[in-house]
Amino acid sequence: MVKKAPVSNLKLFTIFFRVGAFTFGGGYAMLPIMQRELVDKQGWLQEEDFVDMIGLTQSAPGPVAVNSAIYLGYRLNGLGGAISSVIGAVLPSLLVIMAIAWALSRYNLDLLNHAFAGVRPTVVSLITYAAWNLGKKVVKSVRPFAMAAISAGLIILFGVHPAILIVCGALLGLGFSSRSQKEAAQQ
Amino acid sequence: MIFWQLFFTFAFIGSLAFGGGYVMIPLIDSQVVGKLGWLTSTEFADIVAIAEMTPGPIAINTATYVGFKMGGVLGSVIATAGVVAPSFIIVMILATLVKRFSNSPYLQWALSGIRPVVVGLIASAAWNFGAKTLVDLKSWILAGVMLLALVKTKINPILLILASFVLGILFF
Numbered sequence: 001m002v003k004k005a006p007v008s009n010l011k012l013f014t015i016f017f018r019v020g021a022f023t024f025g026g027g028y029a030m031l032p033i034m035q036r037e038l039v040d041k042q043g044w045l046q047e048e049d050f051v052d053m054i055g056l057t058q059s060a061p062g063p064v065a066v067n068s069a070i071y072l073g074y075r076l077n078g079l080g081g082a083i084s085s086v087i088g089a090v091l092p093s094l095l096v097i098m099a100i101a102w103a104l105s106r107y108n109l110d111l112l113n114h115a116f117a118g119v120r121p122t123v124v125s126l127i128t129y130a131a132w133n134l135g136k137k138v139v140k141s142v143r144p145f146a147m148a149a150i151s152a153g154l155i156i157l158f159g160v161h162p163a164i165l166i167v168c169g170a171l172l173g174l175g176f177s178s179r180s181q182k183e184a185a186q187q
Numbered sequence: 188m189i190f191w192q193l194f195f196t197f198a199f200i201g202s203l204a205f206g207g208g209y210v211m212i213p214l215i216d217s218q219v220v221g222k223l224g225w226l227t228s229t230e231f232a233d234i235v236a237i238a239e240m241t242p243g244p245i246a247i248n249t250a251t252y253v254g255f256k257m258g259g260v261l262g263s264v265i266a267t268a269g270v271v272a273p274s275f276i277i278v279m280i281l282a283t284l285v286k287r288f289s290n291s292p293y294l295q296w297a298l299s300g301i302r303p304v305v306v307g308l309i310a311s312a313a314w315n316f317g318a319k320t321l322v323d324l325k326s327w328i329l330a331g332v333m334l335l336a337l338v339k340t341k342i343n344p345i346l347l348i349l350a351s352f353v354l355g356i357l358f359f
Contacts, residue, residue, distance in 0.1 A: 018345065020242060020243060021242050022242060022344070022345050022348050023242045023243060023244070024241075024242055024348070027244070027312070028309050028312045028313075031309070032337060032344045033344045033345060036343060036344065040341075048302075051302045051305050051306070052285075052298055052301070052302070054305045054308075054309075055298065055301035055302060055304065055305045056281050056282075056285060056301075057278055057281070058305070058308065059281075060274060060277040060278050060281055061201060061202055061203060061204040061273055061274055061277065062201060062204055062246075062271070062273070062274025062277075062278065063204070063244030063245075063246060063247065063274075064244075065243075065244060066244060066247070066271055066274055067274055067278050070274060070275055070278040070279065070282075071278050071281070071282050074278070074279055074282045074283075075282055075286070079279075082275070082279060082282075086271060086275060090243075090247055090267060090271060092242055092243060093241070093242060093243025093244070093247045093248055093251060093267075094247075094251050094263065094264070094267055096241050096242060096243065097237070097241065097243070097248050097251040097252050097255070097263075098251065098255055098260070098263060100237055100241065101252060101255055101256075111356060114355050114356045114359050115352040115353075115355045115356050116352075116355065117355045117359035118329070118351040118352055118353070118354045118355015118356065118357075118358070118359045119348060119351045119352060119355060120316075120320040120326070121320055121321060121326040121327070121329040121330035121333065121351070122329065122330065122333045122347055122348055122351040123316060123320070124313060124316050124317040124320055124321060124330045125330045125331075125333035125334040125337060125347075126333075126337070126344060126347075126348075127309060127312050127313035127316060128310075128313040128317075128330075128334055129334060129337040129338060130309050130313075131306060131309040131310040131312075131313055132338070134305070134306055134309065135306045135310070138302040138303055138305075138306050139303060139306055143303075144302070144303035144306075145303070147300070147303035147304060147307065148303040148304070148306040148307035148310065149307065150307065151303070151304045151306075151307025151308060151311070152307035152308070152310040152311040152314065153307075153311075155307070155308065155311035155315075156311050156314050156315060162308050165304050165307070165308065166301055166304055166305075166308075168304070169300040169301040169302075169303065169304035169305075170297035170298075170300050170301050171297075171300065172300040173296050173297050173298065173299040173300020173301060174293060174296045174297050174300065175300075176296075176299075176300065177292070177295075177296035177299060177300075178296065181292075
């Protein structure tokens with residue numbers, strides 16, 4: 001177990017600034033970065049906290065990186081933590097877009113196009129790694145494996161909205177657990 | 188007042204941004220291009236392309252760009268604050284509820300069902316992004332090498348992203 005470092009708003013700001021600066025290809029690619037910082041290095045959270053955080057924040061509106069920053073910032077250091085984290089997460093986009101709006105009018109950005117073409121395959125690896133890594137913690141028997149596979153299939157094949165699947169997952173979880181409780185009580 | 192209008196337009200967009208990302212493109216399009224005429228269709232297409240290349244969620248990037256165009260740096264900050272505000276309020280309420288009921292068995296049961304769905308959700312994102320991105324041999328090789336590096340070493344993912352920039356300039 002990593003030794004817990006004290007939580008500070010400045011630290012939260014710099015961590016989420018880094019997360020925001022390297023979030024390419026929508027949301028989930030930043031999970032390995034966030035895990036490294038918050039779980040491995042600072043020891044503020046465990047992997048299970050991560051999975052729960054994603055499940056809960058994905059049932060609210062907003063981008064993954066922003067919602068994660070708000071949720072984790074708040075859990076770790078209250079309102080101040082939430083504000084520091086969300087400013088950190090958003091500031092890189094703000095600066096980059098302003099710089100690009102300015103630079104587009106002056107320079108040819110062809111080099112940038114090539115650079116980003118190289119980042120995209122890496123984004124696939126980052127997301128795959130996040131799924132693998134969190135999956136190891138969560139998918140330990142047939143039922144969770146089936147639930148994960150069916151959810152992924154429904155999104156890939158039919159474009160089912162993630163929020164709907166999260167609600168279904170919650171209901172199934174309640175159903176399964178209360179049934180096994182009853183069975184345990186009868187024995 | 189343009190600043191009020193920026194804030195509330197993007198707060199409206201932010202409050203409907205369930206699932207994030209590409210779900211929002213038609214919504215932003217209808218508000219910002221169609222209803223208000225703050226951007227032309229071409230400008231919006233450019234922003235979508237820029238948002239794909241640069242870090243940050245598309246909703247944030249669009250808000251920043253439109254805010255900058257309509258009201259300079261202050262407009263940019265206000266539009267971005269607007270798009271984040273609904274998430275901020277809702278996620279804080281969620282976090283408070285979770286903290287309060289963290290000992291409730293019902294919450295734990297619900298979470299036990301949500302966790303596998305989350306794994307499936309992330310896996311589907313990897314699949315969908317891969318289907319768009321892994322189009323030739325070199326992109327497959329790059330993705331494979333990076334995945335191996337992530338699984339087998341403790342290397343900082345940020346370094347892998349920076350290495351990919353360099354490889355992109357050299358080979359893509």
